[in-house]
Amino acid sequence: MDIKKASEIALMAGEILLSNGAEAYRTQDTVNRILRSYGYAGECMVVADGIILVIEDEVNGEKITSMKKVNKKQVDLYRIELINSFSRSLMKEKPGYDEAVGRLKEIKNAPEFSLFVRLSAACLSGFVYALFFGGSVIDAFAAIPVCFVTYLVKVKISEFGFFQFFENFVSGVIIGLGTYLLSIVFGAVNMDSVITGGVMILIPGVVLTNGMKDIIYGDFTSGIARFFEALLVIAAISIGVGAVLLIATKGAVVSVA
Amino acid sequence: MSLKMIILAFLGSAAPVIFFNIDRKKLFYAATGGALGYVCYAYFFEKTRNAAVATFIGAFAVNIYSEILARIIKTPASNFYVPGIFPLVPGYTAYRTISYMAEGRINTAIVMMWQTLTIGGAVAFGIMLSATIVKYIKHVGQKTKKAFR
Numbered sequence: 521m522d523i524k525k526a527s528e529i530a531l532m533a534g535e536i537l538l539s540n541g542a543e544a545y546r547t548q549d550t551v552n553r554i555l556r557s558y559g560y561a562g563e564c565m566v567v568a569d570g571i572i573l574v575i576e577d578e579v580n581g582e583k584i585t586s587m588k589k590v591n592k593k594q595v596d597l598y599r600i601e602l603i604n605s606f607s608r609s610l611m612k613e614k615p616g617y618d619e620a621v622g623r624l625k626e627i628k629n630a631p632e633f634s635l636f637v638r639l640s641a642a643c644l645s646g647f648v649y650a651l652f653f654g655g656s657v658i659d660a661f662a663a664i665p666v667c668f669v670t671y672l673v674k675v676k677i678s679e680f681g682f683f684q685f686f687e688n689f690v691s692g693v694i695i696g697l698g699t700y701l702l703s704i705v706f707g708a709v710n711m712d713s714v715i716t717g718g719v720m721i722l723i724p725g726v727v728l729t730n731g732m733k734d735i736i737y738g739d740f741t742s743g744i745a746r747f748f749e750a751l752l753v754i755a756a757i758s759i760g761v762g763a764v765l766l767i768a769t770k771g772a773v774v775s776v777a
Numbered sequence: 778m779s780l781k782m783i784i785l786a787f788l789g790s791a792a793p794v795i796f797f798n799i800d801r802k803k804l805f806y807a808a809t810g811g812a813l814g815y816v817c818y819a820y821f822f823e824k825t826r827n828a829a830v831a832t833f834i835g836a837f838a839v840n841i842y843s844e845i846l847a848r849i850i851k852t853p854a855s856n857f858y859v860p861g862i863f864p865l866v867p868g869y870t871a872y873r874t875i876s877y878m879a880e881g882r883i884n885t886a887i888v889m890m891w892q893t894l895t896i897g898g899a900v901a902f903g904i905m906l907s908a909t910i911v912k913y914i915k916h917v918g919q920k921t922k923k924a925f926r
């Protein structure tokens with residue numbers, strides 16, 4: 521196969537991995553494995569939001585550099601799994617350029633859970649984590665509507681394509697506001713447990729842990745970037761919640777006085 | 778450790794992983810991993826009263842479980858350890874850190890931040906150590922196979 525076509529296939533697979541939350545070393549491994557199965561030796565460097573690949577053409581001694589920038593970021597285990605089995609299948613048989621690109625495009629458009637299923641999952645996880653961190657059953661039931669609205673709004677905002685900080689800040693504001701309103705209407709609601717249940721659906725635990733893992737494996741550039749990305753998201757959520765709570769409690773004090 | 782908490786840990790790792798688009802045939806195995814990790818965590822937390830050590834052992838158990846399952850079902854181990862560590866990751870303490878900072882209680886915030894870093898590091902280190910051990914065993918197995926051929 522042509523050297524440019526091989527590098528394009530490898531980079532496409534790497535892009536899907538990186539934009540769906542795979543670790544840096546896994547992306548590097550997969551890109552190298554695909555190149556090797558087509559008979560090229562390349563050097564590949566993965567940073568937080570891009571892949572740089574250098575291949576030496578043994579025929580005329582040229583070095584070909586290619587790069588791919590990754591913009592969209594999410595965590596998607598199913599696509600990582602599909603790419604993994606794709607790169608494993610390359611060891612047995614080598615599909616041509618058109619077939620390989622077709623299979624990669626198929627992976628890119630792999631099915632996702634419907635919005636209804638994801639919303640129910642959001643409600644269930646809010647319910648579970650409100651109980652898990654020591655809330656009462658009333659708190660757990662109060663977390664259900666809060667999580668429903670929060671997740672719905674978050675999905676709608678991310679369809680518009682605002683930056684991440686804003687998205688999480690608004691989600692935090694909604695959690696704080698919803699919890700405060702519920703605690704006014706039903707006096708028995710403990711705000712701390714409800715907020716915890718709501719926050720757990722937004723917390724980027726996977727990004728935090730993957731960042732730590734990258735750092736431990738020695739991929740400092742992507743590890744530190746991911747770690748701080750997670751911290752930024754957590755900060756945005758907490759600032760949103762904190763702002764509402766601060767205004768709500770201080771406002772109540774002023775009106776009484 | 779009570780049955781209620783184990784069931785909560787089971788559901789608590791099954792529900793959020795749906796956002797991460799897991800293959801639905803593997804949902805049950807993933808949730809079992811979460812329950813297993815929590816059982817290990819709770820048992821050692823009762824014994825040692827040290828959250829970092831207990832979290833480390835919980836994450837270690839989760840990853841051993843997911844590596845074994847990954848060999849059986851032939852899929853990346855991350856399918857099982859990502860949901861499995863959900864009840865263990867320090868999301869709650871991370872949130873408390875920033876909210877104490879917003880309230881201006883810096884001393885409490887620093888204590889919380891230290892806890893977040895310790896527990897997050899324990900999770901990552903538990904996963905990394907068990908992954909390394911599994912890799913080493915595989916490596917040794919291949920070497921001995923070659924030697925006896």
